[in-house]
Amino acid sequence: MSEEQLALFNLPTIDQQAVKGETNIERKVLRLLPYGSENPISRSRVADALGVDVRAVSNIIARLTNEGVPIGMDNGYYLISTEEELQRTYTNIRTSGLSMMMRAERLKQNYYNQFKDTKKAVHAD
Numbered sequence: 001m002s003e004e005q006l007a008l009f010n011l012p013t014i015d016q017q018a019v020k021g022e023t024n025i026e027r028k029v030l031r032l033l034p035y036g037s038e039n040p041i042s043r044s045r046v047a048d049a050l051g052v053d054v055r056a057v058s059n060i061i062a063r064l065t066n067e068g069v070p071i072g073m074d075n076g077y078y079l080i081s082t083e084e085e086l087q088r089t090y091t092n093i094r095t096s097g098l099s100m101m102m103r104a105e106r107l108k109q110n111y112y113n114q115f116k117d118t119k120k121a122v123h124a125d
Contacts, residue, residue: 025050029060033071033079037088040076 032046043061047054065071070080072089080086 025052026060026064029057029064030069030079033077035079036081037072037074037078037085040072040074040078042076046077 028050029046032041032049034041043054043057046057050057061071061073061077070086072078072080072085073092074085074088078085080089
């Protein structure tokens with residue numbers, strides 16, 4: 001990715017950046033991401049290229065997305081280049097979020113319906 005392309009994401013250019021690990025690693029991640037969903041790069045390939053674990057890659061991608069970089073996620077990561085890719089990524093993230101919210105609600109319901117009385121009985125002694 002060129003300095004001009006990086007400038008679109010409002011990140012400092014290499015000559016402007018302070019020597020900070022976060023900015024440098026974010027810049028490296030951006031350079032690895034292809035434009036468009038045709039050839040996404042997997043989280044594990046990004047992790048291998050950077051010498052970090054996959055959880056770190058997820059955190060970096062989340063941070064970049066929160067900073068306004070349009071990163072798509074569909075069988076890997078890529079820079080969103082069309083409205084269709086945006087909609088697909090939006091739908092995937094929203095579905096995942098709703099699924100996690102439902103799981104959280106079920107967890108809470110199960111606790112109150114099944115385990116709360118048992119916990120009280122065990123700790124009552």
